[in-house]
Amino acid sequence: MVKAVVLDPRNLFNVDRTLTKQDVRKLVELCVDKLMDQGSPSLDTIKMQVYFDMNYTxxxxxxxxxxxxxxxxxVPVSREITDSRVKTREDLEGLYRKIVSYVLLRSGLGSSTDITTVREATAALQSVFPQSELGTFLSLIKKDKEQQLNDLSMIVTGIRLFNKDSRKGGEGIDDLPAILNEAIPSTSKDIEWELELSQSLAWQYTSWLERLLDPEVETRExxxxxxxxxxxxxxxxxHEAFLKVILADVILCAKQVETLQTELATRMKLLRVTVHSKTAVPTAQVFPHFTALAKFWSGLQDEMVLLSILSNIMxxxxxxxxxQSQLFPDGQLEDILGLEIKKYEQRMKESSENRIDPYEIKTQEWLLPETTANFDKLPLQYNGICGYTLVKKDGLLLPGNPSIGVLKHREKYYVFSSKEAALRFGSKPDEYIAHVAEKAKQSPELIQLLQLHQQFACVTPYPEVQCLRKVFRPPDFFLHFVTLQP
Structure with missing residues (x-):
């Protein structure tokens, strides 16, 4: 917020010098006023950006x-086990119970307070690590104890998963594959619905702004x-941009879950073949299978956690x-616009009919889909928004159409909403790039929306702020950001 206020040229701050006491007072007042403007879509957008930056990775x-x-x-459970000094049989039994609790906690398969689950986990542990081996365990150094605990947890988890698949146990183990198979499509549907709604609103606002900004079109006040x-x-x-990021992660999550489920089923089948009709199987043959089952299941658990996080962020x-939702309540804007709302597909189709011919314009480098490898993966500037329209239409955001031709300028790639926009921007690219930056200073939410961070000054600590505390006590958020360097 501080950076946004200082960069806005309308506030008349000089970023080439250290702020004076008067500047600081003015800055605090402007920041507070902006933060208190509860009816501002701009403030909402900045808050959204801050929230996303702090919660998404x-x-x-x-x-x-x-x-x-x-x-x-x-850690506390592991330390209690590895640091244990047993003296009696009761101590040994207590230590063994702690190991069972550790195994359950690490696997996430059931509660350590559920008697049936504990009994099942204890039986699985006893089959690979009987209580009689505790003496050997206690003689190990701490690091080796920790490693054995982890190994035992993986093996016991694999045994319990195999027993569940064989319908011979699995108490407290959720059907995680089934849960994910239901949760992923549901989450995707929710995100897509929100995305469609935001895109619809965006095109309504775009259409209305185009009318308001067009001097040849009469509109009602x-x-x-x-x-x-x-x-x-x-x-x-x-909002649309953030939803697309989240949706991409959910799609990747779906692919990862599909892979893990396939690997889990394959490994389970191999294990069944290995132990089929055998009363005893060498540990060297089955332990790797049990460990692999635990690993794949852990991967599914990670995807479940990730899906929950993404859903919460959305x-x-x-x-x-x-x-924003209070500006035109109850579909008022849609009623004003009627049926004349151009959306993405129509705009792309219309603008694709008039493309750049690189052979006619040799002063700049133009890229076209049919002549450029990995064309659809080019890192487009301004998040794919047409910079020319932004400048000439007083901040209007129109997605560019790469099919028209992509301008490569100083190793960066620019797209445009029309051939005319491309030609005009291409004739003076540095000038238009500077104008885009000026627009972003006036509307600071554009800095992140258009991915302009590198074009702006960095914020550095202001050491002189300590002396200002004697004069007044500014808000805590302000004390870390005072001097700007160009």
Whole structure:
């Protein structure tokens, strides 16, 4: 928020010098005013961006964090086992029960307070690690004890999963594959519904702004200020962008679950063949199978956790649409526009009819789908938005059409909503790039929406702020951000 206020040229801050005491006072007042504007779609969008940045990360990091949390819960139990000094038979029995609890906690298969589950886990543990081997276990060094605990947990988990599949046990074990097979399509459907709604609103706002900004089109007077309509468009476009990120992760989750389920079924089949009609099987033959089952199941558990996190993030984005939703309640905007709402497919089809001819325009490098490898994977600037339209149409966001031709300028790639937009932007790219940055300064939510972070100054600590505390006490959020470097 501080950075957004300072960068806005309308606030007249000079980023090339250290802020004075008067600047700091003014900055605090402006930040507080902006934060208190509860009816602002712009503020909602910034809050949405902050929320997403603080709660979303890559699937790998989500899973790693989940594993760290799980390990932190295991540490006290593991330490109690590895540091145990038994003296009596009762102590040995107590230690064995702790190992059973550790196995259950690590596997996540049932509760350690459920008697039936504990009995089943104890029986599985006894089949590979009878209580008589505790003496050998206690003689190990701490590191080896921890390793054996982990190995035993994997083997016992595999045994219990195999017993469940054989209908000879599995107490407290949920049918995780079935749960995921139901949860993933349901979550995808919810996200797609939200996505469709935001996209529909975005095209309504876009169509209305096009009318308001076109001097040749007469429109009835709009009770909502033009700037507020633009803020609403930015709000739903940001929501759309975040939903697409979440949906992509859910799709990847579905693929991973399918792979894990296939591997789990294959390994289960191999294990059944290995133990079929045999009263005893060498541990070297079955233990790797049990460990593999546990590994695949753990992968499914990770995907379940990830799916839950993604679903929660999606739901928690909804409140950040509140201000925008109040501008045109009860479908009022749709009634105003009637049936004249151009959506993505129609716009792409119309603009594709007039494309760039690279041989006619040799002053810039243009890329076309039929002549460029991995064309659909090009990292498009402005998140695929047409920079020319943004500048010339007072902040209007229109998705570019790569089929028209992609401009490659200074190793970056730009798309446009029409051939005319492409030609004009291509004639003075640096000038238009600078104008886009200026637009983003006036509407700070565009910095993230258009992925412009690298074009702006970084925020650094302001050491002189300590002396200012003697004058007044600014809000805590402000104390870390004062000096801007270009």
């Amino acid at each position: 890559s699937r790998r990091e989500f899973i790693e964090e989940h594993q760290r949390v799980l390990q932190s819960r295991l 709009c009770i909502v200020p033009l700037d507020m309509v633009k803020q609403a468009l930015y709000n739903v476009r940001q 739901e928690n984005l909804q409140p950040f649409l509140a201000a």
